[in-house]
Amino acid sequence: xxxxxxxxxxxxxxxxxxxxxxxxxxxxxxxxxxxxxxxxxxxxxxxxxxxxxxxxxxxxxxxxxxxxxxxxxxxxxxxxxxxxxxxxxxxxxxxxxxxxxxxxxxxxxxxxxxxxxxxxxxxxxxxxxxxxxxxxxxxxxxxxxxxxxxxxxxxxxxxxxxxxxxxxxxxxxxxxxxxxxxxxxxxxxxxxxx
Amino acid sequence: xxxxxxxxxxxxxxxxxxxxxxxxxxxxxxxxxxxxxxxxxxxxxxxxxxxxxxxxxxxxxxxxxxxxxxxxxxxxxxxxxxxxxxxxxxxxxxxxxxxxxxxxxxxxxxxxxxxxxxxxxxxxxxxxxxxxxxxxxxxxxxxxxxxxxxxxxxxxxxxxxxxxxxxxxxxxxxxxxxxxxxxxxxxxxxxxx
Numbered sequence: 001x002x003x004x005x006x007x008x009x010x011x012x013x014x015x016x017x018x019x020x021x022x023x024x025x026x027x028x029x030x031x032x033x034x035x036x037x038x039x040x041x042x043x044x045x046x047x048x049x050x051x052x053x054x055x056x057x058x059x060x061x062x063x064x065x066x067x068x069x070x071x072x073x074x075x076x077x078x079x080x081x082x083x084x085x086x087x088x089x090x091x092x093x094x095x096x097x098x099x100x101x102x103x104x105x106x107x108x109x110x111x112x113x114x115x116x117x118x119x120x121x122x123x124x125x126x127x128x129x130x131x132x133x134x135x136x137x138x139x140x141x142x143x144x145x146x147x148x149x150x151x152x153x154x155x156x157x158x159x160x161x162x163x164x165x166x167x168x169x170x171x172x173x174x175x176x177x178x179x180x181x182x183x184x185x186x187x188x189x190x191x192x193x194x
Numbered sequence: 195x196x197x198x199x200x201x202x203x204x205x206x207x208x209x210x211x212x213x214x215x216x217x218x219x220x221x222x223x224x225x226x227x228x229x230x231x232x233x234x235x236x237x238x239x240x241x242x243x244x245x246x247x248x249x250x251x252x253x254x255x256x257x258x259x260x261x262x263x264x265x266x267x268x269x270x271x272x273x274x275x276x277x278x279x280x281x282x283x284x285x286x287x288x289x290x291x292x293x294x295x296x297x298x299x300x301x302x303x304x305x306x307x308x309x310x311x312x313x314x315x316x317x318x319x320x321x322x323x324x325x326x327x328x329x330x331x332x333x334x335x336x337x338x339x340x341x342x343x344x345x346x347x348x349x350x351x352x353x354x355x356x357x358x359x360x361x362x363x364x365x366x367x368x369x370x371x372x373x374x375x376x377x378x379x380x381x382x383x384x385x386x387x
Contacts, residue, residue, distance in 0.1 A: 072341035075330040112384040119376050122315065123322045123369065130323025131330040134273035138331065139342070145270035146335070148344040173319055181312050184380065188308055190387035 026186050027101040030114075033179045034094035040172035041087030044165045048080050048132075051161030055154055068155040075135040076162065082128035083169055089121055108190050111183045118183065122176040129169045136162050223295060225375045230288035232368035233321070237281035239361040240328070243268040245354040266351045273327040274358070280324035281365055284317045284372070307379060314376050321369040325362060332358050 052069040070076040093114060100106050140159060142150030152159035244267050250259035268274040291310055298306070335355060338346035348355035 068341075073330075073339060074333060075326075078326075078330075108384055108387040111387075112380060115380050116377060119315065119318065119373060119380075122319055123373060126319035126322040127326035127329075129326070130276075131326035133323070134276070134327030135330045135334065137272055138334075138344075141272075143271060145266075146344075146347055148334075148342075151342055177312070177315055177319065180315055181308075184308055184311055184383065187380070187383045187387050188304055191304065191383070 024101065026182055027097065027106070030179065030182050030186075031094055031097050031101060033175055033182065034090050034097060037172055037175045037179070038087055038090040038094065040168050040175060041083045041090060044083045044168040044172065045080055045087065047161050047165040047168065048076055048083075051158050051165070053155045053158040057154075068151065068158040070162070073135055075131045079128045079132040079165065079169060082124050083172065086121055086125050086172060089117070093117070108187055111187045111190075115180055115183045115187070118176055118180045122173060122180070125169060125173045125176060129166060129173055132162065132166050132169070136166055219378075222375065222378055223292070225371050225378065226288055226292045226295060229368050229371035229375065230285055230292060232364050232371060233281045233285040233288060236361045236365035236368060237278050237285060239357055239364065240268050240274055240281075241278045243274075243354055243357045243361070245351050247350055249350070266347070266354045268354075268358075271331055273331040277324040277328045277361075277365070280320045281368070284321050284368065287313060287317055307383070311376060311379050314372055314379070318369060318372045318376065321365060321372065325365050325369060328358060328362055328365075332362065 048070050052067060054065050054067040056063050057066045070080065096110075097114070100110055136159075138148055138150075139162075140150060140152045142148055244265065246263050246265045248261045249264045251262050252259045268278070291314075294306075294310070332355065334344055335347040335358075338344055
């Protein structure tokens, strides 16, 4: 342990304890969670983007094909955008975290930066989940008071895709909460105890 | 992790740093109180949102139009109900954590701080999802959605829609207060690590 301390540099900093070997375990968990976040973001975006369904609508004017696609609603467009940002973010931070996994001594600043950004991204992804969930629920059940008809009885494949996309983005939000917990725990364990 | 190499002076310095690190600063108290107040007002504003309009409905051209009172209530839309529930939960937790903060002013175990950070985080997620849901439904009510044949509602119910917008803005500030709270707690942890 003393050799690691002299490795740190000319100025001996009394506040930096040597990293215990079990710290690497949390780095591995962090990288795995970020890869999970990437998978969830990609899955959610792909599910939403491939959800187009065309049906023949019979109306008094005659029957014509009508397509339900995710671009019809700004809520779903926002979900695609937010989850794409989350996917890109997860790639960048997974690489950063991976590069720090090899180092024996990790500065706590890494956890702090990752934490702040994870919190911000959690807000964005949670908003996307809630937004698409609210609109999707109206599409599923309709709203008689406002006279908004349900569409899921006609466009069933579209509704299944959108519903699955929302559930996967909820999973992404949960993964983000776990990530913050892991990083906060790593920060907390760094505190010198007396 | 035990540290063996602290002299007497180091011990005193670290002890005061520990007290300052775990002690609840005035900024955190102000933020918690703000979060409590904002989410409370947001929940109440949307919860009691109700507007009745007299709509003339013509059955046929001979008879004069019937004046039918039509009501718009926030409980008619599931997204608004979810918003009220989410804000109530966040408000209750803000009050609870405010009480906790007052009780453990001097110190307290660090694990409680960790738990409060995680629950703060869940409140952030809850609040933001409620904001997104009411924002989306409010947008549909404001502009309508021609692809899905959902007509706009806000041209008729002006006051209702304005109250929804106000409640939404308040809840957004409450959510930002929670984000600032988490950042503050994390920065305190970082300064001690």
